[in-house]
Amino acid sequence: xxxxxxxxxxxxxxxxxxxxxxxxxxxxxxxxxxxxxxxxxxxxxxxxxxxxxxxxxxxxxxxxxxxxxxxxxxxxxxxxxxxxxxxxxxxxxxxxxxxxxxxxxxxxxxxxxxxxxxxxxxxxxxxxxxxxxxxxxxxxxxxxxxxxxxxxxxxxxxxxxxxxxxxxxxxxxxxxxxxxxxxxxxxxxxxxxxxxxxxxxxxxxxxxxxxxxxxxxxxxxxxxxxxx
Amino acid sequence: xxxxxxxxxxxxxxxxxxxxxxxxxxxxxxxxxxxxxxxxxxxxxxxxxxxxxxxxxxxxxxxxxxxxxxxxxxxxxxxxxxxxxxxxxxxxxxxxxxxxxxxxxxxxxxxxxxxxxxxxxxxxxxxxxxxxxxxxxxxxxxxxxxxxxxxxxxxxxxxxxxxxxxxxxxxxxxxxxxxxxxxxxxxxxxxxxxxxxxxxxxxxxxxxxxxxxxxxxxxxxxxxxxxx
DNA sequence: ATGAAACGGAGATTGCATCTCCGTTTAGGT
DNA sequence: ACCTAAACGGAGATGCAATCTCCGTTTCAT
Numbered sequence: 001x002x003x004x005x006x007x008x009x010x011x012x013x014x015x016x017x018x019x020x021x022x023x024x025x026x027x028x029x030x031x032x033x034x035x036x037x038x039x040x041x042x043x044x045x046x047x048x049x050x051x052x053x054x055x056x057x058x059x060x061x062x063x064x065x066x067x068x069x070x071x072x073x074x075x076x077x078x079x080x081x082x083x084x085x086x087x088x089x090x091x092x093x094x095x096x097x098x099x100x101x102x103x104x105x106x107x108x109x110x111x112x113x114x115x116x117x118x119x120x121x122x123x124x125x126x127x128x129x130x131x132x133x134x135x136x137x138x139x140x141x142x143x144x145x146x147x148x149x150x151x152x153x154x155x156x157x158x159x160x161x162x163x164x165x166x167x168x169x170x171x172x173x174x175x176x177x178x179x180x181x182x183x184x185x186x187x188x189x190x191x192x193x194x195x196x197x198x199x200x201x202x203x204x205x206x207x208x209x210x211x212x213x214x215x216x217x218x219x220x221x222x223x224x225x226x227x228x
Numbered sequence: 229x230x231x232x233x234x235x236x237x238x239x240x241x242x243x244x245x246x247x248x249x250x251x252x253x254x255x256x257x258x259x260x261x262x263x264x265x266x267x268x269x270x271x272x273x274x275x276x277x278x279x280x281x282x283x284x285x286x287x288x289x290x291x292x293x294x295x296x297x298x299x300x301x302x303x304x305x306x307x308x309x310x311x312x313x314x315x316x317x318x319x320x321x322x323x324x325x326x327x328x329x330x331x332x333x334x335x336x337x338x339x340x341x342x343x344x345x346x347x348x349x350x351x352x353x354x355x356x357x358x359x360x361x362x363x364x365x366x367x368x369x370x371x372x373x374x375x376x377x378x379x380x381x382x383x384x385x386x387x388x389x390x391x392x393x394x395x396x397x398x399x400x401x402x403x404x405x406x407x408x409x410x411x412x413x414x415x416x417x418x419x420x421x422x423x424x425x426x427x428x429x430x431x432x433x434x435x436x437x438x439x440x441x442x443x444x445x446x447x448x449x450x451x452x453x454x455x456x
Numbered sequence: 457a458t459g460a461a462a463c464g465g466a467g468a469t470t471g472c473a474t475c476t477c478c479g480t481t482t483a484g485g486t
Numbered sequence: 487a488c489c490t491a492a493a494c495g496g497a498g499a500t501g502c503a504a505t506c507t508c509c510g511t512t513t514c515a516t
Contacts, residue, residue: 013461016514044465056462176428183416184408199403201404201407247493268473272495281495283476288475471503
């Protein structure tokens with residue numbers, strides 16, 4: 001919404017402000033296509049600027065990623081909000097998942113941020129905390145409605161995103177994910193009588209971070225697992 | 229099965245032969261726990277040997293991975309063979325998937341080899357070609373039986389493995405995958421009337437390699453993904 | 457016009473993994 | 487026992503790729 005000068009930061013010279021924006025746009029594109037592993041050099045060149053400039057605006061890559069990521073979350077949240085308003089909870093749930101997965105499918109950077117491929121796992125907690133309150137009631141309603149099998153939990157959703165993202169990541173096929181999301185959704189529907197319950201669900205917190213419980217994961221990096 | 233001296237290779241001095249074996253064992257363990265990214269130095273140290281020794285036995289890491297991987301495939305094939313003999317095709321199919329996923333869950337290296345996280349995508353084709361003939365009839369039988377939804381295809385199976393592996397990879401939870409495999413299996417069952425068909429399936433060949441069509445993927449290296 | 461701000465990009469720095477080299481140790485034949 | 491070829495070990499050479507710095511040059515704004 002706010003397309004004006006950002007708050008807080010002291011005003012920049014006009015060219016600086018412009019370049020900052022160029023960098024953000026370039027970063028968005030580069031991260032989308034090549035993932036967070038892209039170099040700041042890459043981003044800068046894509047923006048038609050020098051690396052030095054990039055480093056004056058953002059202390060390091062993390063900072064740039066954060067800046068870019070801010071915007072992306074808004075999109076995710078928007079579709080979740082839309083879904084939450086759906087009178088048919090099953091439809092809303094399915095729609096919500098489909099939208100997130102669609103965003104992910106187009107955006108490798110987003111996948112990596114959401115799934116924690118890159119570091120900084122606490123970003124997920126952020127997402128989770130904004131999305132959870134929107135989706136939770138949807139789940140409850142869908143169970144009442146009898147469409148969603150009762151042993152599905154809130155924490156299953158990020159896992160489903162994860163799985164779907166893996167499909168896109170591996171195959172590079174831009175639409176194949178739809179097939180497997182459907183498979184999962186069909187599995188999430190209330191099953192015929194006599195179907196055994198789902199095996200144990202996700203623990204409250206997990207290494208990756210996406211499914212935000214209350215506590216923060218102290219996860220810093222990868223599991224060290226020393227060799228010896 | 230063959231636990232005797234390998235064929236072909238000229239006989240090694242006893243200590244050399246022993247060390248070669250030690251290296252393989254160590255590699256198996258290290259790759260299992262830390263994935264293919266592990267260093268040859270790591271493997272050598274784990275085997276209680278020097279790097280130099282490792283490099284005398286294996287020209288490079290790839291070669292070692294191949295040697296180790298050979299064995300792993302046998303296990304995969306064994307369970308597929310067992311499943312193929314199951315009189316109940318649905319049960320066999322489910323069992324087959326469960327077994328592969330279980331192996332993967334315990335073995336990060338195996339996940340990476342099967343999913344092509346590491347390079348050398350043609351290894352998958354190898355797996356696929358050994359597994360496919362076992363599983364194909366199972367699928368056909370399960371469809372006849374009416375338990376498997378008719379729009380599931382052979383190429384869906386590796387994708388399911390992929391998704392399940394992603395769960396383990398991301399969460400580190402050793403058993404969580406069971407839940408999502410179940411979800412997928414339930415989605416693969418014949419659906420109630422009126423359910424829409426699955427969206428488009430996997431193309432004949434895909435970047436990752438696992439689902440072996442006839443042609444080899446000309447993929448040489450990994451896509452511009454570098455990380456870590 | 458002029459000084460402060462911003463730029464650009466070569467290259468210093470860092471970090472890590474692969475692989476080599478050669479002095480030392482060991483197996484195993486005589 | 488002795489001897490030699492084979493095998494070992496591991497420090498370090500090599501290569502590579504990414505991050506970030508430095509400073510001479512350009513641009514803005516007054």
